[in-house]
Amino acid sequence: MYNRGEIVGNLCPALCREKKIRAPACHTFRGGKEAIFSAEKDDSSQLIFKYSAKYSKDAALGEAMFQPDSFGRISVPSDAEFKYMLQELLVAKLNVSVTESQVTNLMRAVIHHESTHPKYGEELVNLWQFAHDHEFVCSAVFGDRGVFPRLLGVCGQYYAVEYLEPLPVDADWPDRVKLAVMTLELLEQLERDLPEPFHLCDVKMDHFGMTPGAQRIKFLDLDSVLPRRFANHITGDGRQCERDADCDFFDCRSRCGDLSGTCDNPVTNNNLQIVCEKLFVGWTLSGTVVVPGLLMSPRTSSALSALLRLCSNPDSETNDLARSPASSHTKRRLYMMLSEMYSSLSLLD
Structure with missing residues (x-):
């Protein structure tokens, strides 16, 4: 042509x-x-x-x-x-x-x-x-x-x-920890390096990719990447709702107004929460991990497991999907723990 x-x-x-x-x-x-x-x-x-x-x-x-x-x-x-x-x-x-x-x-x-x-x-x-x-x-x-x-x-x-190379699903434990650290660095960039923070509204393992040499992780599924104001407009557009899920845009979750019965709230969770839930912990059913995520393995320490539970479900919601944001304090703790863990594992190689 x-x-x-x-x-x-x-x-x-x-x-x-x-x-x-x-x-x-x-x-x-x-x-x-x-x-x-x-x-x-x-x-x-x-x-x-x-x-x-x-x-x-x-x-x-x-x-x-x-x-x-x-x-x-x-x-x-x-x-x-x-x-x-x-x-x-x-x-x-x-x-x-x-x-x-x-x-x-x-x-x-x-x-x-x-x-x-x-x-x-x-x-x-x-x-x-x-x-x-x-x-x-x-x-x-x-x-x-x-x-x-x-x-x-x-x-x-x-x-x-x-x-971009796909994330290796069969990576050994040190590489998994390194991938998690790089993912947290990506989330920080999405908050800091763009005109306004961007939401990742469809988080899956194959929506992330690595640059050659595994120096950086980038997000691939750009159909579902939205500036915060744009995402808030979608979840809070005023449509009728009966339950919180009626106001969600994929993984960008919100809440149905208790009194109004309409979607009038912004996105209530954040990138860290959904990445912890879907990428780090994995697919759960009735509170049990069915498909383990990046950081769930026999080598996951009890301290890391507890921090991942807090990150993926900050308010310990049991009746529905987690809808609260993971805190910046949790982010700092998780980044420090994983960074120290990777440094220790690297010394053993």
């Missing part, structure tokens, strides 16, 4: 013509989501191409700034106009501040041609389509913060992000 001039994108030449990017594997990502494919560059580094169909080309061409002329040529707004409109769109999508330099860097990352090139207008349309995709936007705007996969470029309706 690229060779016929039907698609554009900065990665298209390397992928379709020069063959500097090879795509050996096509597969479906996280069951039920659109197909993606993994690829490899000449330097043997890997990348992941994701398909985006959140906003059609016809819808984009319906925007006033892209109205074709009488010859069918796409109208091209000035750089200043497009940057302003793109910035406004990103702010509306994320409900957080987005700087002009972030918009400029995004355009540089995906636009292949100069503004005088005949295909430049099509590239702007393509970028406008991608800017309606929440996962793309999170990688594009915050990929340099070390918490989400970095955006590497686009081709047609596919965009590429860095490849």
Whole structure:
């Protein structure tokens, strides 16, 4: 399609013509989501191409700034106009501040041609389509913060992000402790390094990935990553409810108003609570761990086990899922305990 001039994108030449990017594997990502494919560059580094169909080309061409002329040529707004409109769109999508330099860097990352090139207008349309995709936007705007996969470029309706290794489910105990420490560091970054804290609303083991060399953990399932105000708006949107679960957005939990019978509360738990519950402790049934998590093993000390129980269920709720946030004091204790444990285990190797 690229060779016929039907698609554009900065990665298209390397992928379709020069063959500097090879795509050996096509597969479906996280069951039920659109197909993606993994690829490899000449330097043997890997990348992941994701398909985006959140906003059609016809819808984009319906925007006033892209109205074709009488010859069918796409109208091209000035750089200043497009940057302003793109910035406004990103702010509306994320409900957080987005700087002009972030918009400029995004355009540089995906636009292949100069503004005088005949295909430049099509590239702007393509970028406008991608800017309606929440996962793309999170990688594009915050990929340099070390918490989400970095955006590497686009081709047609596919965009590429860095490849991250899945967390090893069969890791030995020292590696499990190290992974838990890195996960806590990720949660701290989500609180501290973004314009406002972000909630992880769908926590599963395969929604986390490691950079090469296991130096850092990042979160992959960006459909369910929301700025705090955005998440609070979803759980507290005023809809009718009969029970607390009616107000939940996946793992972002809330409470049904006792008097109002409506969802009028913000997210009541936090990232630390849900990570302790679902990633560190594992899947429980009637208070019994059925599928052990990262930190549940015969080597789990009684002190660590007690701290994990406090972290995953701060108010010892028994009739429902835990809905209270784990405290910052619990976070500090857990981080110190795991860090000291990993240091001791490393000395034994």
